[in-house]
Amino acid sequence: xxxKKQREFYHKLGMEVPGDIKGETCxxxxxxxxxxxxxxxxxxxxxxxxxxxxxEEDNDYHRSDEQVSICLECNSSKxxxxxxxxxxxxxxxxxxxxxxxxxxxxxxxxxxxxDILCNEEILGKDHTLKFVVVTRWRFK
Numbered sequence: 001x002x003x004k005k006q007r008e009f010y011h012k013l014g015m016e017v018p019g020d021i022k023g024e025t026c027x028x029x030x031x032x033x034x035x036x037x038x039x040x041x042x043x044x045x046x047x048x049x050x051x052x053x054x055x056e057e058d059n060d061y062h063r064s065d066e067q068v069s070i071c072l073e074c075n076s077s078k079x080x081x082x083x084x085x086x087x088x089x090x091x092x093x094x095x096x097x098x099x100x101x102x103x104x105x106x107x108x109x110x111x112x113x114x115d116i117l118c119n120e121e122i123l124g125k126d127h128t129l130k131f132v133v134v135t136r137w138r139f140k
Contacts, residue, residue, distance in 0.1 A: 062090035068129045072102065075117070079106060091130035095123045 010017045068091045074081045082105055089097075095116050103111035116123050118136045 062092060065090040065092050066130065067091065068093075068133060070098070070129070072098075082106070089129070091128065091133070093129050094125065095127050095129075095132070096125040098129075099125065 007017050067088055069086060069088045072082055072085050072087065082102070087101075096111075098116055099111040099114045102108075102114055102116075108114070118132055119138055121136060123132055123136070
């Protein structure tokens with residue numbers, strides 16, 4: 001319904017609808033209904049539409065998710081610090097994602113050599129950063 005209202009708005013102004021593919025006739029509702037019913041479209045437009053939607057999803061890189069800013073400080077004398085100690089990432093990222101990122105940046109052979117702490121508590125690898133903020137971060 002929202003896409004239909006958007007199209008009507010742009011058509012009233014005589015403008016091209018942003019993101020529309022020329023010749024696209026399938027509405028979002030039709031597209032979703034056909035997938036719910038188990039139908040598969042074989043025409044060229046529907047394949048192009050699904051590939052464009054997939055490409056749009058792929059290009060998002062979780063930028064539309066809630067974001068968390070993190071300061072990464074090294075407490076070990078064995079490791080060097082990162083060039084940039086602040087990172088910003090999706091709140092849906094896990095501690096394991098952070099461990100892999102840090103291991104890659106520091107050229108470590110294994111991410112299992114790292115422990116990530118928040119307020120002197122070791123964080124579980126499956127915890128999301130949103131969970132850490134809600135449960136462990138005491139100094140808002």
